[in-house]
Each structure stands twice: as C-alpha cells, then as structure tokens.
Amino acid sequence: MRLIDMHCDTLWALMRKKEEDLKNNTCAIDVEKLKTADCLAQFFACFIYMDDFQGENRFTQAYEYALEMIAYAKQEISTYPGEMALATSIEEIEQNRKEQVISSLLTIEESGILDNDMGRLERLYAEGIRLLTLTWNYENCIGSPNSRDISIMQQGLKPFGKEVVERMNQLGMLVDVSHLSDGGFWDVIEHSKEPILASHSNARALCPHPRNLSDEMIRALAEKGGIAGLNLYPYFIHESGKITLDDIAEHVAHMYRIGGEDVLSIGTDFDGFDEGTSEIVHMGQMEQLYEAIKKRGFTDRQMEKIWYKNALRIMKQI
Numbered sequence: 001m002r003l004i005d006m007h008c009d010t011l012w013a014l015m016r017k018k019e020e021d022l023k024n025n026t027c028a029i030d031v032e033k034l035k036t037a038d039c040l041a042q043f044f045a046c047f048i049y050m051d052d053f054q055g056e057n058r059f060t061q062a063y064e065y066a067l068e069m070i071a072y073a074k075q076e077i078s079t080y081p082g083e084m085a086l087a088t089s090i091e092e093i094e095q096n097r098k099e100q101v102i103s104s105l106l107t108i109e110e111s112g113i114l115d116n117d118m119g120r121l122e123r124l125y126a127e128g129i130r131l132l133t134l135t136w137n138y139e140n141c142i143g144s145p146n147s148r149d150i151s152i153m154q155q156g157l158k159p160f161g162k163e164v165v166e167r168m169n170q171l172g173m174l175v176d177v178s179h180l181s182d183g184g185f186w187d188v189i190e191h192s193k194e195p196i197l198a199s200h201s202n203a204r205a206l207c208p209h210p211r212n213l214s215d216e217m218i219r220a221l222a223e224k225g226g227i228a229g230l231n232l233y234p235y236f237i238h239e240s241g242k243i244t245l246d247d248i249a250e251h252v253a254h255m256y257r258i259g260g261e262d263v264l265s266i267g268t269d270f271d272g273f274d275e276g277t278s279e280i281v282h283m284g285q286m287e288q289l290y291e292a293i294k295k296r297g298f299t300d301r302q303m304e305k306i307w308y309k310n311a312l313r314i315m316k317q318i
C-alpha cells in the first residue's frame, strides 16, 4: 500500500552523524526501508533545536543553519536520482510516482527562525519548503508551545504568527499545528483560509500528553478539511511508553470515531525519538502496522485514505 509520511526527523539525525547518509545509516528511515514501505512521499523535517544557538542573534544563526540543512537535504536526495527526488508540488509528486521515484518534501520544524522577518518565509518557500511546523517546544515569534502549564497552553498566536498563516495560505504552504499551544491551535483554525494539519499528533483522550489533540481539536481539524498524522512515539501513544501495534491502532480507531475517515493520516516522527519501547521501530515495518489497523475493521478504501489519500487531498487543495 502506497504511503505518505508527513513527518520524520531523519535529516536532523543525519546532520549529527556525518559518516552516515540517506542510504547507509543507523536511522529508522533509509532509502531501502522507504521502498519496503512502498513510500510515495516522505516529508523530511529540517528540525532546528534552539538550544544549540546562543546570543543575541541566535535566531539568525538558526535560520542560516536551516538553509545549510536544506542544502544538505537536497544534496543527499540528489545522490539517488533513480530512487529519490525532491518534490515541491503535487505535479512533481505525480511525475515522481510515474517514474517510480520516492518524493521527498522538505519542512521546517521551529518557525522561530523567521524572527519576525517575512522575507525569510519567502526565501524558505523559494528553497522548496512546503510545510512549516509553527513552533517546536519553545515560545517563538509566532506563538507558544504545547505545555502542561495552563497559562502557556492558552496563549494564542502572536500578531506575526497570524501574518505568517495568511502568507502561507497565499503561497500554498501547509500550516502545521503539531507542537503548538491549544490557544494557538484555535487561532490557526480561526485565521487560516485553507485546511491545516497536525503532522504528528495523536489523541489526548487516550494518552493525555499536551502534544496530542483533544477530541474538540480533532473535530475542528476534520470540519476544516484538515488531517492529523499518527505519531509512533511511544509516550504519545501510552503514558507507560511501552506500546504494541494494537495500542497504536486504538488511536486510529478513536480519531476515526471523533473526526471520521477523512482526518486520518500518518506522521511517524521516526528518528525524532529514542525513548520507550514499541513493536514498530522503523519504516520497514509499516506493513505490520497496516495489518494491525486494518484488523480494526477499516475497509481497503479507508486504509488508502489513512496511508496516503488524505495527505494527497490536502496537498492538492493547497
């Protein structure tokens, strides 16, 4: 079954292990594993860890690092021309599909690197970035992160954050609310003219982590035509951090009951975590997850939507 994974941190992992590459690595994702998973498109996050940057101009340093990461990603992807290719549009994804090449889409995770400068958003778009995760786990020029602290969790988007959402709508970029505060989530729901997504977030009703989505949020995402990508990080599936394939399938079943079949998608978060224990630890095992979810009574048509068609739909629309 064709697959679109809306989120992984493999680039970040590879940037730290210079002796490894997209094909030969110790990561959860590599070219062969993507083939095993029958991957149509993989979203690669350029994740920026702000703790790595200090001083007054740390956001500028981080922005420059993001540009380096984009260049590195493009170089890695272009190393395997018959197997991987960059995609910046639905047409390119279709073209790559015809050539049996896996599409790679680039995203930014930590949009604080914009540092109130809309010119940087334009540049990132020109560089091929098609999705921005508005915050990571720190406050930035756009808004506040998810938090167990209610006062932080209620914080909405900042004025620049609202401008960014508007400009992303105009450019045709995917607005990603994973990691954002609840207040920010509701502001994006209100201000975005296009469907939005939570690229890698699960159901809070089953696992009460602030990174997950409440039932109200899942419903609002669905009503807006958006999607939520199933995250495989054990601590976002179950508080114990010890999970089975069936525990993961339970989140899909719950999100389906709340938001319907059009809201479901995949955002593995592979290479973005190493804590917890799980029955699925790399991209080559997606078939097993597919079977575990299908056992819940989903039809082939619904599984197609979860695995790639819902993601394709939102990309087409935007």
Ligand SMILES: [Zn+2]
Residues within 6 Å of the ligand: 109, 178, 179, 200, 272
């Ligand atoms: Zn993340």
